[in-house]
Amino acid sequence: xxxxxxxxxxxxxIGGGARLVASGAPDFSLSNSAATTIWGAVSIGDLAPINxxxxxxxxxxNEPAGLAVVNG
Amino acid sequence: xxxxxxxxxxxDLRPASNITKRNYATAMTVGGTAGKVVGWWQAxxxxxxxxxxxxxxxxxxxxGHDGNNAGNFNxxxxxxxWIGGDSASQGALRxxxxxxxxxxxxxxxxxxxxxxxxxxxxxANGTDVYLLVYGEQNTGTDASPVWQGWAARVLVGGGVSxxxxxxxxxxxxxxxxxxxxxxxxxxxxxxAGAARSxxxxxxxxxxxxxxxxxxxxxxNRPHHDALLALANGTGAPATLHSYASLIAAQNAGTLGYANxxxxxxxxxxxxxxxxxxxxxxxxxxxxxxxxLSPANWNSLTGGLEDVAGFTPAHWTTNPTITEPVVKxxxxxxxxxxxxxxxxxxxxxxxxxxxxLAGTSAPVPGFDxxxxxxxxxxxxxxxxxxxxxxxxxxxxDPNDVSRAATMSDFLVGTIALMxxxxxxxxxxxxxxxxxxxxxxxLSAGVQGLYLEGSxxxxxxxxxxxxxxxxxxMVGGQTPAGLAHGALLMINEWQVHNxxxxxxxAKLAIGGTAMADWAANGTIGQWTxxxxxxxxxTANAGGVGRVGHYAWMLRGIADVHxxxxxxxxxxxxxxxxxxxxxxxxxxxxxxxxxxxxxxxWRGHRSSPDSSSTVAKRAEHVSFVAERGARGILGxxxxxxxxxxxxxPASTANPGSLHCAFHSNATLGGSxxxxxxxxxxxxxxxxxxxxxxxxxxxxxTIKAHGPRVVAAWFRDGARTVIEIEMGRAVRTxxxxxxxxxxxxxxxxxxxxxxxxxxxxxxxxxxxxxxxxTGGAWPASNVRVDYARAWPFGPADGDLDEALTxxxxxxxxxxxxxxxxxxxxxxxxxxxxxxxxxxGVAVTARGTAKLLxxxxxxxxxxxxxxxxxxxxxxxxxEKTLVITGI
Numbered sequence: 001x002x003x004x005x006x007x008x009x010x011x012x013x014i015g016g017g018a019r020l021v022a023s024g025a026p027d028f029s030l031s032n033s034a035a036t037t038i039w040g041a042v043s044i045g046d047l048a049p050i051n052x053x054x055x056x057x058x059x060x061x062n063e064p065a066g067l068a069v070v071n072g
Numbered sequence: 073x074x075x076x077x078x079x080x081x082x083x084d085l086r087p088a089s090n091i092t093k094r095n096y097a098t099a100m101t102v103g104g105t106a107g108k109v110v111g112w113w114q115a116x117x118x119x120x121x122x123x124x125x126x127x128x129x130x131x132x133x134x135x136g137h138d139g140n141n142a143g144n145f146n147x148x149x150x151x152x153x154w155i156g157g158d159s160a161s162q163g164a165l166r167x168x169x170x171x172x173x174x175x176x177x178x179x180x181x182x183x184x185x186x187x188x189x190x191x192x193x194x195x196a197n198g199t200d201v202y203l204l205v206y207g208e209q210n211t212g213t214d215a216s217p218v219w220q221g222w223a224a225r226v227l228v229g230g231g232v233s234x235x236x237x238x239x240x241x242x243x244x245x246x247x248x249x250x251x252x253x254x255x256x257x258x259x260x261x262x263x264a265g266a267a268r269s270x271x272x273x274x275x276x277x278x279x280x281x282x283x284x285x286x287x288x289x290x291x292n293r294p295h296h297d298a299l300l301a302l303a304n305g306t307g308a309p310a311t312l313h314s315y316a317s318l319i320a321a322q323n324a325g326t327l328g329y330a331n332x333x334x335x336x337x338x339x340x341x342x343x344x345x346x347x348x349x350x351x352x353x354x355x356x357x358x359x360x361x362x363x364l365s366p367a368n369w370n371s372l373t374g375g376l377e378d379v380a381g382f383t384p385a386h387w388t389t390n391p392t393i394t395e396p397v398v399k400x401x402x403x404x405x406x407x408x409x410x411x412x413x414x415x416x417x418x419x420x421x422x423x424x425x426x427x428l429a430g431t432s433a434p435v436p437g438f439d440x441x442x443x444x445x446x447x448x449x450x451x452x453x454x455x456x457x458x459x460x461x462x463x464x465x466x467x468d469p470n471d472v473s474r475a476a477t478m479s480d481f482l483v484g485t486i487a488l489m490x491x492x493x494x495x496x497x498x499x500x501x502x503x504x505x506x507x508x509x510x511x512x513l514s515a516g517v518q519g520l521y522l523e524g525s526x527x528x529x530x531x532x533x534x535x536x537x538x539x540x541x542x543x544m545v546g547g548q549t550p551a552g553l554a555h556g557a558l559l560m561i562n563e564w565q566v567h568n569x570x571x572x573x574x575x576a577k578l579a580i581g582g583t584a585m586a587d588w589a590a591n592g593t594i595g596q597w598t599x600x601x602x603x604x605x606x607x608t609a610n611a612g613g614v615g616r617v618g619h620y621a622w623m624l625r626g627i628a629d630v631h632x633x634x635x636x637x638x639x640x641x642x643x644x645x646x647x648x649x650x651x652x653x654x655x656x657x658x659x660x661x662x663x664x665x666x667x668x669x670x671w672r673g674h675r676s677s678p679d680s681s682s683t684v685a686k687r688a689e690h691v692s693f694v695a696e697r698g699a700r701g702i703l704g705x706x707x708x709x710x711x712x713x714x715x716x717x718p719a720s721t722a723n724p725g726s727l728h729c730a731f732h733s734n735a736t737l738g739g740s741x742x743x744x745x746x747x748x749x750x751x752x753x754x755x756x757x758x759x760x761x762x763x764x765x766x767x768x769x770t771i772k773a774h775g776p777r778v779v780a781a782w783f784r785d786g787a788r789t790v791i792e793i794e795m796g797r798a799v800r801t802x803x804x805x806x807x808x809x810x811x812x813x814x815x816x817x818x819x820x821x822x823x824x825x826x827x828x829x830x831x832x833x834x835x836x837x838x839x840x841x842t843g844g845a846w847p848a849s850n851v852r853v854d855y856a857r858a859w860p861f862g863p864a865d866g867d868l869d870e871a872l873t874x875x876x877x878x879x880x881x882x883x884x885x886x887x888x889x890x891x892x893x894x895x896x897x898x899x900x901x902x903x904x905x906x907x908g909v910a911v912t913a914r915g916t917a918k919l920l921x922x923x924x925x926x927x928x929x930x931x932x933x934x935x936x937x938x939x940x941x942x943x944x945x946e947k948t949l950v951i952t953g954i
Contacts, residue, residue, distance in 0.1 A: 026944040028935045030919060034952035037921045041779050041796075044951060047917040047933065052945075055938030058917045059833050062932060066925045067951065068796045068835070069933070070780040072917035 026052035037066070047072060073347040073381045073395075073479065074119070074276035077258060077269050078542055079552040082375020084258035084269070085353065085364040090137065091280055091342065093151075093175050093251035096210070096219065102283045103323035103337030109214045110283045110337060112253065113207030115302070115315065116346075117228070117383050120155065120167075121272030122198035122538035124525065131156045131170055133259035133267050134204075135278070137252035143259060143266025146184065148177035149251045152259075153206050153223075154267075156187075158196050167193035169223040171206055175251025178244040180208065180221065181237065188223040192233035198272055198538035199608070201228040201382040203303040208241060209284040211292060214335070219246045222285075224294050226303035228384055232296045254280055257344075258376070261369045271552060272538070276346045276383050279315045279357070283338025286322050290331035297329040298322075304384040312386040315340050348378040348479055350430065374548040378479055391415040391422060391451065391466050393478040397605075398541060400520045400574045402486035402627035404767075405459035407659065409483070409625075410444075412452035413466065413476070420470045422446050424453045429461040429480055440469075457483045459571045461518050480543070482518060484572030486624055487763050488657075490633040493581030494670075494707075497728045498755045499523075499557035500577055507551050508732060509746065509753065511558040517546035517565045518572040521557050524619060534596035536608050537619060554731065555746075556756030563760030567768065576628075578620055584638035589649040591615065600652050621656035628657040630766050632759060634668040634707045639689045646693050666766045667694045668759070670707040703923070704762045707755070729755050779922055781853045782914045788845040790838060791826075791911055793853060796922040798834040799881040808879030810856045811839060817850040818908055832940075837881075846911070854908030856880075925953040 032045030047058050047069065058072030075085075094100075094112075102108045118134070120126055131154040139147025152172045156165035169188045173180030180186075194202050203226040212218035219241040224234035245251075257278055258269040286298040301313040309329070313321065319338045321327045341359035345352045353364040366376055380395035393413040401409045415422060426438040434440075435457065443453040443466065451466070462481050468474035489495055500523060521542040542553055544561055557575055564573045583594070591600040594616065601615020603622050614622070621628075631653065640646050654661055669690035694701035730751025746752050777796055784790040793811070801807055809828045812821040826839045839853070919933070928950050935945040 026935065028933070028945055028947070030933075030949055033949060034954060035921050036954040037924045037926065041920045041922050044919045044921055047919055047935075049935060052935060053937060056944060057936050057938075057940070058919075059934050059936060060835070060931060061934055061946070066921055066923045066953070067929065067931050068779055068794050068920045068922050070794045070918050070920060071782055071915050 026050065026056075028052065028056075028058070041068070073352065073477075074117070074274045074379050074383075075346045075349060075352065075376050076119075076274035076379045077260070077271050077375060078377035079372060079375040079550055080271050081260050081263050081268055081370050082372035082551060083366050083368050084256050084260040085344075085346075085376070086256050086367045087254065087342075087355075087362045087364055089362050090252050091254040091362075093249055093253050094282075095247045095249045096208075097217065097247050099214065100282075102339050103319070105323070105335075105337050107214060108283070108335075108337050109210050109217045111207060111209035111219065112283070113205060113209065113281050113285045113338075114153070114254070114279065115203060115205040115281070116257075116278040117201055117276045117303075118155075118194075118204045119198065119201050119272075119274040119382055120194055120196035121270050122196055122525075123535060125271040125273075126157060126196040127159055128157050129159050129161050130267055131160060131165065132270055132273070134269065134273070134275075135254060135257045136172070136259075137255040138259060138261065139252070141261050143262030143268060145172050145267075146174075148174060150174050151251055151253055153204075154185075155194065155204075162187070164189040167196060169204065169206065169225070171221060171223065173208065173221065173241070173245065173251070175245050176248035178242055178248055180241045180245040182239060186221060186237060188235045188237075190233075190235040191223055191225055192231070194225060195227075197536055197608075199536065200230075202226060203228065203299065205285070205294065205299065207285050207294065209287075211236070211287060219243075222294055224299055226299045228303050228382065232299045232303075234293050234296065234299070236293050254342075256367075257346075257364065260375055261367075263370055272540075274379055274382070276381055277315070277387070278342075278344045278346055279340060280342040280359075281315070281319065281338050282341045282359075283319070284333075284336040285338070286318070286327060286329065287333040287336055288329075288331050289333050295329050295332060298327065304386055312384070314387045315343055347381065348477075349376060350479070370551075372549055372551050374543075374545060374550065377543050385414070385416075389416045389419075390474050391419060391468070391476045393464060393466060393476050395478055396623075396625070397539070398520065398522060398574070398623045399478070399480060400482040400484065400486065400572065400624075401457070402484070402574065402624060402629045402660070404485050404571075404629055405457065405483055407627060408454050408456045410452055410454040411464055411478070412450060414449050415446075415451060415468075416449075416474075419468050419474055421468060422451050422466050423469050424455075424464060424466045426455065426457060426462045426464055429463050435460070435462060440467075459484045461572060482520060482572040482574070484518070484574065485568075485629045485763075485767075486574045486576060486627055487630050487632055488576045488578050488620070488624075488628040488653075489759075490631055490653075491579040491635040492583050492638050493579070493728055494636050495632075495634050496577055496579040496581050497556075497731070498752055498759065499554050499560065499575060500579075506553055507549070507555045507558060509555045509749065510549060511555040511562070511753075512549045513544055513546045513558055514562040514565050515546045516570050517544055517561050518570065519544040519561045519564075520572075520574045521553055522574060522576040522620075522623070524578075524616065532595075534610050536606055539619075539623065554752060554756075556729070556731070556752035559749075559753050559756035560760035560763075563757045564764055567761070567764035573763070574624075576620060576624065578617070580616070585635055585640040585649050586638075586642070586645050588617075589640070589645050589652060591652070600656070603656050617653060617656050621658075624657070626657050626659035628653070628660055628663050630664050630666055630763060632666045632668065632704075632763060633693070634670060634690070636670045636686055636707075639686065639693065641685070641689055643692065643696060646689075647696060650693075650697065662700060664700050664702050664766055665694070665697045666702045666704045666762060667691075667697075668704040668707045668762065669694075702766050704765070705758060778853060778855055778909045779920065781909050781911045783846070783911060784838075784914065788848065789841040791846070791851075791853060792831075792914075793837040793839065795835055795837060795881075799830065800834060801880065802878040802882060805878035807881065810880060811837060812854045812908065813839070813846070814852040814854075814908060815847055815850060818852045821852075821854060821908065848913075851911040852908035853911055919951070921951075921953060928952050 027050040030045045035044040058069045099107045134153045136152030145152045154170040160166045205224045208221045210217040222236040226232045286295040288295040297309045340357045343357040355362045422443045423440045425440045426435040443451045445452045464478040523540045525537045588599040597611035598615040601618040602613045603618040604614045606614045669687045694703045730746040779794040779796045781793045812823045814821045932948045
């Protein structure tokens with residue numbers, strides 16, 4: 001038996017005990033990907049869930065310097 | 073090349089076998105002539121240090137034998153050549169030789185110490201070079217010997233002076249054969265408190281000669297023509313000599329001096345060139361292999377260092393390489409360096425190559441090739457080397473014996489440290505004792521520490537400044553540097569492995585930026601002045617900055633600045649200062665300014681230096697520098713040196729970081745300890761990280777700060793605060809709550825009524841009310857409005873509250889914090905600091921840039937379900953900073 005691409009797969013485990021849902025399900029978008037940076041906080045873009053349940057939050061992985069998520 | 077003391081009480085040079093005294097009454101064959109009844113002489117080219125290393129009320133041992141290793145040279149077989157300090161208690165001894173001569177427990181002279189008070193005083197200024205000679209010889213005949221001790225000095229390029237002690241040496245001393253004439257060059261074994269060779273004492277071309285020096289029978293003294301011939305002094309005879317050629321001519325009877333005792337003979341038994349610590353320790357004399365070896369003491373290493381040579385040029389036919397005052401070239405491997413020198417008659421051509429230091433492996437692209445210019449006795453080569461540590465070699469390709477080497481030349485990054493005592497105190501050497509925490513340099517560290525002697529030119533009378541230049545090499549534990557400097561370069565090394573760093577302390581205590589910008593007078597010179605080498609008699613218009621620019625060849629790769637309280641409040645003055653620096657460091661006009669704004673000039677908020685205005689001036693300075701301005705982490709100078717003691721509200725501190733190490737000077741129960749590395753150590757590490765960060769923004773140097781705050785949900789019992797960094801406490805300590813909440817729009821703040829925790833990412837603080845909901849409006853948060861230390865808040869004694877520091881929030885990788893700054897252009901935050909950051913209803917999730925950067929960065933974003941665990945989607949996005 002084969003799974004059809006894009007179908008709902010199993011829930012995976014990733015580091016730290018978090019579970020990773022197979023790709024193809026919920027998604028999100030970033031409204032913009034560039035900004036004129038300053039010595040201060042400046043918005044790059046909004047993070048908008050797509051096909052996601054209510055209450056989702058956003059986090060950065062590996063914490064790159066000079067970027068952050070708020071309200072997420 | 074020559075060798076100098078870089079760290080006191082660390083290292084000296086020891087021959088494989090001691091040189092023991094003979095029974096001088098016994099005839100021997102010397103210089104090819106049998107039946108000679110002769111003594112001995114020793115000589116070296118000597119450069120005495122200037123202030124502050126040569127000022128004590130004492131005498132300094134140069135070379136000899138210290139039988140009991142205590143530095144007092146009073147053992148039964150001891151002998152030593154000393155030099156009186158320039159403030160020695162016996163005025164007649166000042167800067168003149170002294171000899172202690174003992175063999176078989178018999179003093180050679182009438183007194184234990186013989187002072188040569190008729191010898192003209194030397195100059196201790198770190199510049200003048202002397203040939204210093206001491207001898208005990210037969211001034212009579214082989215049949216009727218007369219034994220006299222003598223000393224002489226010749227200023228290279230100057231005059232000669234000598235003294236012969238009229239009273240003959242004691243006969244029992246002459247015949248005793250147990251005294252030791254040399255077991256050490258320099259004296260570094262004793263610890264503090266004993267007579268030791270001072271820092272910056274340097275020797276080159278040391279000789280021990282069996283036999284008698286050419287003697288002037290008319291004046292009964294060592295022949296001044298011979299002394300001048302060695303040192304190329306004024307009035308020198310036409311024929312100049314090295315030790316070898318002088319002795320050869322003496323033995324051959326061809327010296328031709330007037331009134332010369334014709335039958336004196338000698339043998340150059342031991343000659344160590346001391347050209348450097350690798351090739352200058354072999355004996356080139358006739359006494360057999362008896363190489364010198366560095367001997368380390370007091371658990372220290374690396375106390376000796378190669379320096380530019382100073383023996384007169386006529387000693388060699390080799391080309392010369394003119395060594396710069398600072399053998400460090402900035403520019404981070406991207407700026408050309410021009411080396412130059414001279415060559416002697418008979419040299420047909422010259423090639424140069426750069427090799428990895430201490431090896432014969434050429435730097436790729438810099439193997440043997442013709443020098444750039446060659447003619448008229450001078451040559452030059454211009455090369456752009458990568459960062460690293462190298463040796464420069466030059467040779468005549470048609471006679472490769474004509475060669476020269478400049479060793480240990482560094483190419484890397486030059487950091488210029490600006491400010492006053494707060495900045496200076498992190499690295500400077502005025503705070504004795506040094507390296508009280510016994511910090512070792514990490515493997516791979518390569519660097520230099522440069523500290524101009526502001527006190528020299530700043531004193532009541534002019535003394536030519538003699539900068540302290542100290543090499544830093546991984547694995548060493550330098551005793552002569554502040555541990556703040558050592559931890560700074562260790563931290564740099566973490567991010568820049570093998571990339572040399574030069575730390576140049578430009579800052580001077582008690583000075584204000586406005587005075588520098590106006591080129592005001594400080595002591596006997598000015599702050600800015602012209603670029604050049606200060607003169608011997610006066611500065612000649614050269615200023616402090618001009619001197620640094622000259623030494624560093626106009627290169628400063630990064631300017632680091634924290635200036636409290638002397639940062640100017642006037643934009644024009646701040647700009648004038650920056651422009652004045654640029655006008656002198658002309659090779660690097662785009663060097664970044666890394667500004668470290670002080671959060672608290674002192675632990676107490678009432679202190680004038682902890683005001684918003686003082687921080688705002690620093691932030692303004694960043695903004696005014698445009699693209700060159702980099703806002704560094706705040707200056708968390710929390711633990712001070714305790715002065716004045718006790719600290720009080722009215723007298724809240726010195727602004728100087730703690731640097732002492734123990735209970736006596738500041739341990740438990742005292743407020744001046746850095747034993748937990750929270751004072752100078754913390755600042756040193758933090759600046760080292762920040763300097764690296766200035767060039768690589770993926771290295772994190774900022775600490776926690778309130779980027780934004782919002783209520784988690786409509787219940788308003790939880791506030792989430794984004795800090796822009798993963799943070800942590802130290803040593804597993806619980807969070808010492810330093811978050812403050814206002815419910816009246818910033819009029820008043822308190823840090824009660826809630827708990828604090830970090831979320832799983834450690835980038836967010838979560839404040840949970842222990843009461844009801846917070847109001848929907850007029851709620852603001854702030855961080856560290858006042859530190860948990862006295863006198864305004866908490867315990868008076870910092871040492872008793874030191875562990876509270878562990879509970880503060882630190883950047884995940886560095887022991888530094890960072891928080892709100894005034895709302896000014898360039899401010900990383902939006903808070904006006906006085907009233908914190910507004911807590912808002914949770915809005916749309918946004919991705920923010922939290923600092924200035926350009927180019928592209930990849931960021932991986934996870935969308936997480938409401939359970940806080942399930943990752944619904946993870947994507948890596950490319951973000952462009954403009």
